[in-house]
Amino acid sequence: MTIAKKKDPFIRNEKEARLVEMAAELAARFAERAPLHDREGSFPFENFQDLKDAGYVALTVPREYGGEGISLYELLLIQEQLGRGDGSTALSIGWHMGLILHYRTTRSWPEELFRSFCQEVVEKGTLLNxxxxxxxxxxxxxxxxxxxxxxxxxxxxxxxxxxxxxxxxxxxxxxxxxxxxxxxxxxxxxxxxxxxxxxxxxxxxxxxxxxxxxxxxxxxxxxxxxxxxxxxxxIGQKPKASSDASAWLLHIPACYLGIALAARDFAVSFAKNYHPASLPSPIADLPTVQQQIGLMEAELLTARHLMYAIADRWDTQPEGRLELIPELGLVKYVATNHAIAVVDKAMRIVGGASLSRSLPLERMYRDVRAGLHNPPMDENVIRNLAQRALEQCE
Ligand SMILES: Cc1cc2nc3c(=O)[nH]c(=O)nc-3n(C[C@H](O)[C@H](O)[C@H](O)COP(=O)(O)OP(=O)(O)OC[C@H]3O[C@@H](n4cnc5c(N)ncnc54)[C@H](O)[C@@H]3O)c2cc1C
Structure with a gap:
């Protein structure tokens, strides 16, 4: 498992670089533990202790209650990084991180209850889902x-x-x-x-x-x-759209894009180093393999540009958040479907070895599939887009 060390074009400043570095260090540890927990179906308690010790679990808590009050954009950067290490842990902690961001933004809890809960998160590492x-x-x-x-x-x-x-x-x-x-x-x-x-x-x-x-x-x-x-x-109605447009759910696409990035890294490294006896150089020199690599890049970049652009709009234009609901769904739809396609291509590049349980790709293949069954569901996203188009046209 490789954690990308090169500068990510979506990191905009020193603070984001520091946050990503911290998440990447955690992700590297989680990646080592992931095969065993996946094999056993066991819960990685030690990952959550690490997240608490690192202060990760308080990053979305409001500053006035002792947290870091990180933005949605920043949250996605670090959640994506955790997803590179272990999808299960990224998705799990993502619910906690996202919910705190949600309640920080909407203030829909009685304020005193929220304040004392935030204090618990900061002091004891209490988690929520x-x-x-x-x-x-x-x-x-x-x-x-x-x-x-x-x-x-x-x-x-x-x-x-x-x-x-x-x-x-x-x-x-x-x-x-x-x-x-x-x-x-x-x-x-x-x-x-x-x-x-x-x-x-x-x-x-x-x-x-x-x-x-x-x-x-x-x-x-x-x-x-x-x-x-x-x-x-x-009863019988869906809850009204919350004032934050439930953008906190973008921790989901961030997690699945993290898994896809790890699969891409693995496949590209494999292609650069696998030199079969039938070829004069590693398979990375083959046009067919470069085609697959290029297609993976197209899918990842499309999804990541969309996700980070929408997150930035949400962060910087709070008055327009409710109008972003169809786009927020689109981010999840594009990210999860592209992530599935990227892991599939990564496995085609690696070939039969990708099926081996001694390599991480088969776990990523199984993990990334779960994205289809996290909210919002594909058909709801498409229906929302259709409804807006129908309203926009005569
Ligand atoms: C890894 C993972 C973690 C999760 N964590 C949590 C969690 O922490 N908390 C939590 O509450 N949930 C969690 N979930 C559950 C998730 O949010 C969904 O509720 C769950 O996956 C079931 O969704 P579904 O679409 O399959 O279910 P259903 O709604 O039962 O749908 C099953 C099938 O029926 C169809 N269908 C059913 N009703 C309708 C309808 N009204 N209109 C159209 N089609 C319909 C769907 O298209 C689908 O094909 C998690 C799921 C996963 C995979």
């Missing part, structure tokens, strides 16, 4: 009603249900849960703390992203105090 998906409600981005219920009790709520795809579950003490509140005909989002009424069933055994610990989480009349209900929307 949102457990929304359920077996029968499907992707929350499609607006399915949760079967998990919240019932009123003295001083709070009792939540019961089962969440699937609960990334980071082995390492979380604090998480958000979506639940139906029948009495109010609403879906609420609750901030939960782990307790003996909440258990993890180790169901996560997938072809890719095997080290994300995305198990089932079961709540059995788990208590949440009144102030843990942080938002609600009517």
């Amino acid at each position: 949102h457990f929304s998906t359920e077996r029968m409600s499907g992707s929350p981005s499609r607006g399915g009603t949760p079967q998990t219920t919240a019932k009123k009790t003295d001083g709070g709520w009792l939540l019961s249900g089962r969440k699937t795809f609960s990334t980071l579950s082995p390492v979380l003490d604090t998480f958000l849960v979506s639940a139906s509140i029948a009495a109010r005909n609403e879906v609420g989002v609750f901030l939960m703390r782990s307790s003996d009424r909440i258990t993890i069933e180790e169901t996560w055994d997938t072809i890719g992203m095997r080290a994300t610990g995305s198990h089932d989480v079961i709540l059995d009349r788990a208590f949440a105090p009144d102030d843990a209900l942080i938002s609600a929307y009517p």
Whole structure:
């Protein structure tokens, strides 16, 4: 596994260079551990300790609450870098980093709760994720009603249900849960703390992203105090677009582009060094191989220029964020589909050896596929683009 050392054209200044260097050092360590965790489907606790020790987990926390308040653009640079080392860890920590950025921007939590939570992140390295998906409600981005219920009790709520795809579950003490509140005909989002009424069933055994610990989480009349209900929307509707246009979800394309960049690096190095007996020089000199390398570059550059340009617009033009929703979806659509195509080409360049479990490409091939099943889903992105075109034309 190679971590690109050369200057990345998307790094614009010293601060970004420092952040990327820090992420690259972490990614190099994660890359060494990734094969074993992938093989075992085990959770890389030591990666998360490293992220906490490095202060990484507090980078999106607002400055006034002790964090670094990094921009969306900066977040994508470092998440992409982690993705080069280990897709599972990048995606997992991406939910935490992104959610904090989201709540920093929207301030949709009661401010005192947000302040004290940020303090926990800074001082103890507390992590956060949102457990929304359920077996029968499907992707929350499609607006399915949760079967998990919240019932009123003295001083709070009792939540019961089962969440699937609960990334980071082995390492979380604090998480958000979506639940139906029948009495109010609403879906609420609750901030939960782990307790003996909440258990993890180790169901996560997938072809890719095997080290994300995305198990089932079961709540059995788990208590949440009144102030843990942080938002609600009517049952049967999708939650209203948030004021930040949910741009925090760009941690997803950054992760998959990181995996694709690592696959590109591996294949290009292989091509420069593999000199079969049938040829006068390494396969990198073959026009067919250069064609594949060029196509990988075209796909990566298209996706990265789009991602960083949209992130920069989001950072610098806050008044226009809601109009960016179709583009933000497009970034994810282009990045994940291009990342899949890049890993495929990398494997074609390397040839049969790419199938070997002793090389990283087959893991990247499996990991990158998961991007299709993270939000927003391709068909929603395309529908949003179509709707805007229909509105724009007579
Ligand atoms: C690695 C990984 C990590 C994840 N981490 C988390 C996490 O931390 N928290 C979390 O909450 N979720 C997480 N998820 C879950 C993710 O967000 C999706 O909810 C999950 O992948 C299911 O999406 P789906 O589209 O397959 O499901 P479904 O919505 O059930 O869709 C299944 C199929 O049915 C079709 N379909 C279903 N309903 C509709 C509809 N209304 N309109 C059109 N087509 C429909 C879809 O096209 C698709 O082909 C994670 C997923 C992955 C892969």
